[in-house]
Amino acid sequence: MIEAALVLGGIGFLAALGLGAASIKFHVETDPRVEEVAEALPGVNCGACGLTGCNALAEAIVAGGALPNACIPGGEDVSKNIATIMGLDAEKAEKFIAVLHCKGVHGKAIDKGQYLGIPDCRAAALVLSSPKGCNYGCMGLGTCERSCPFDAIHMGDKGIAVVDAEACTGCGSCVRACPKSILDLRPLSMNVHIRCNSPLSGKQIKALCSVGCIGCGRCEKICPVEAISMSRGLAIIDAEKCVDCGMCAQVCPTSNIDDALAPRRDLLIEEEKCIGCTKCAKVCPVDAIEGEKKEVHKIHQEKCIGCQRCVQVCPVDAVMLGAERPKPGAKKKTSEAATDG
Amino acid sequence: MTELALLFVASVLVNNFVLSRFLGICPFLGVSKKTETALGMGFAVVFVMCVASIVTWFIQRYLLYPLGLGYLQTIAFILVIASLVQLVEMVVQKVSPALYQALGIFLPLITTNCAVLGVAVLNIQKDYGFVETVVFSVGAALGFTLAIVLFAGLRERLDLSDVPKAFEGTAIALVTAGLLSLAFMGFAGLAK
Numbered sequence: 452m453i454e455a456a457l458v459l460g461g462i463g464f465l466a467a468l469g470l471g472a473a474s475i476k477f478h479v480e481t482d483p484r485v486e487e488v489a490e491a492l493p494g495v496n497c498g499a500c501g502l503t504g505c506n507a508l509a510e511a512i513v514a515g516g517a518l519p520n521a522c523i524p525g526g527e528d529v530s531k532n533i534a535t536i537m538g539l540d541a542e543k544a545e546k547f548i549a550v551l552h553c554k555g556v557h558g559k560a561i562d563k564g565q566y567l568g569i570p571d572c573r574a575a576a577l578v579l580s581s582p583k584g585c586n587y588g589c590m591g592l593g594t595c596e597r598s599c600p601f602d603a604i605h606m607g608d609k610g611i612a613v614v615d616a617e618a619c620t621g622c623g624s625c626v627r628a629c630p631k632s633i634l635d636l637r638p639l640s641m642n643v644h645i646r647c648n649s650p651l652s653g654k655q656i657k658a659l660c661s662v663g664c665i666g667c668g669r670c671e672k673i674c675p676v677e678a679i680s681m682s683r684g685l686a687i688i689d690a691e692k693c694v695d696c697g698m699c700a701q702v703c704p705t706s707n708i709d710d711a712l713a714p715r716r717d718l719l720i721e722e723e724k725c726i727g728c729t730k731c732a733k734v735c736p737v738d739a740i741e742g743e744k745k746e747v748h749k750i751h752q753e754k755c756i757g758c759q760r761c762v763q764v765c766p767v768d769a770v771m772l773g774a775e776r777p778k779p780g781a782k783k784k785t786s787e788a789a790t791d792g
Numbered sequence: 793m794t795e796l797a798l799l800f801v802a803s804v805l806v807n808n809f810v811l812s813r814f815l816g817i818c819p820f821l822g823v824s825k826k827t828e829t830a831l832g833m834g835f836a837v838v839f840v841m842c843v844a845s846i847v848t849w850f851i852q853r854y855l856l857y858p859l860g861l862g863y864l865q866t867i868a869f870i871l872v873i874a875s876l877v878q879l880v881e882m883v884v885q886k887v888s889p890a891l892y893q894a895l896g897i898f899l900p901l902i903t904t905n906c907a908v909l910g911v912a913v914l915n916i917q918k919d920y921g922f923v924e925t926v927v928f929s930v931g932a933a934l935g936f937t938l939a940i941v942l943f944a945g946l947r948e949r950l951d952l953s954d955v956p957k958a959f960e961g962t963a964i965a966l967v968t969a970g971l972l973s974l975a976f977m978g979f980a981g982l983a984k
Contacts (some may be wrong), residue, residue: 454859466875477886
């Protein structure tokens with residue numbers, strides 16, 4: 452017993468001595484920042500940055516191949532920490548979340564038949580393309596739910612995936628898992644989304660789903676900033692151009708376009724509360740807020756689109772929600788009726 | 793002398809560690825995508841195998857047998873091999889960072905390369921003397937290098953050829969490895 456321990460211990464001790472000497476002789480200087488950056492990253496190895504894991508990203512950041520804000524799930528805090536380590540200014544990384552471009556819940560979208568095979572979207576997609584009538588819609592079998600490392604996407608009881616905007620980190624795992632490519636990453640600040648992915652013609656879609664995009668083009672016409680384009684009978688919002696005014700959602704005949712802020716309301720600044728910090732004027736996407744520094748600000752109602760970004764930034768809660776805004780279509784009709792009469 | 797030459801040829805060709813004994817398949821498949829990397833891996837294994845065999849032979853002969861500790865063979869050998877691999881890793885990282893990158897995880901994995909432990913254990917089992925041990929280990933290591941470099945060359949050519957979709961990648965690599973092994977069976981009977 453003692454001999455065995457001594458022999459093994461002796462061999463181990465000699466090997467350790469040798470290795471210790473070798474590690475001094477063959478010491479390689481590595482960048483200590485790699486370890487620090489790896490420490491600052493979340494460490495979930497989700498792959499959203501496009502690299503194999505958090506360590507690979509840390510090496511890429513230190514080598515200059517990736518920006519400090521490359522980690523999407525880490526968000527602002529992580530990118531700030533990394534920027535401090537690297538001695539750079541953190542560029543604010545916009546947070547993205549997954550958005551499902553389908554609204555075809557049970558009752559709105561018809562089924563081809565009942566699918567009884569393996570409960571996985573990728574398997575179901577091999578059978579007649581989809582159990583749903585529409586081959587482009589969400590099959591609701593939960594492949595995205597199982598792929599999500601943050602438990603942020605769930606199959607509701609209505610048969611389509613529902614994204615939990617608070618839990619979603621925008622890592623894109625579900626986007627890669629979805630065999631129908633219905634999921635997409637969109638900026639969290641965007642409230643307006645087209646919820647259809649089908650390029651079919653209006654007639655074909657109406658036969659399959661009552662809430663699909665029929666390609667009528669009304670949203671394209673009403674958009675004040677030309678952010679909507681029609682591609683093969685499907686409207687697509689350019690997130691770069693969109694100012695989030697929600698007018699497209701109001702004119703959509705099949706209510707396919709979702710507006711998280713609907714119904715939009717007038718916004719008013721309470722004069723007693725306003726301290727003239729100019730924060731609201733800076734954040735307004737349509738320059739509807741006017742006012743000198745340290746003076747009471749005013750919102751021009753004809754310019755205001757009701758996006759409520761000023762409500763979020765106001766430090767003294769001076770921006771109040773007012774009455775519901777009239778629909779742009781409805782307003783036009785009444786004025787026409789008046790001139791006709 | 794003739795016996796030693798025969799032992800050498802037998803360990804390189806006839807009883808090739810990868811293609812006849814099927815030891816060390818992991819790096820054989822893992823690091824055989826490029827000839828240069830395969831050569832680097834081969835020489836790392838040559839070093840580890842030769843030094844490990846010699847050190848383990850001495851440990852077995854002058855330490856374990858006299859003390860009646862033959863049952864410690866495996867663990868003592870693994871200890872030696874692991875330390876040597878660590879040493880190789882440090883040296884490679886210092887001398888050739890490019891090779892270090894290319895070998896990646898397979899460098900520390902030489903520790904668990906069964907061919908290395910296989911040689912060390914076979915030396916003891918066959919009761920080889922010191923010179924025989926050295927000849928056998930050098931032969932075995934060169935045989936490993938030969939196999940991996942040949943295979944890497946084949947795979948480089950495979951990359952350029954039109955492989956049916958179902959066989960692409962690892963599948964055709966395994967088929968090729970099988971054929972290479974069959975080819976080496978032609979040496980059977982040349983020497984014991």
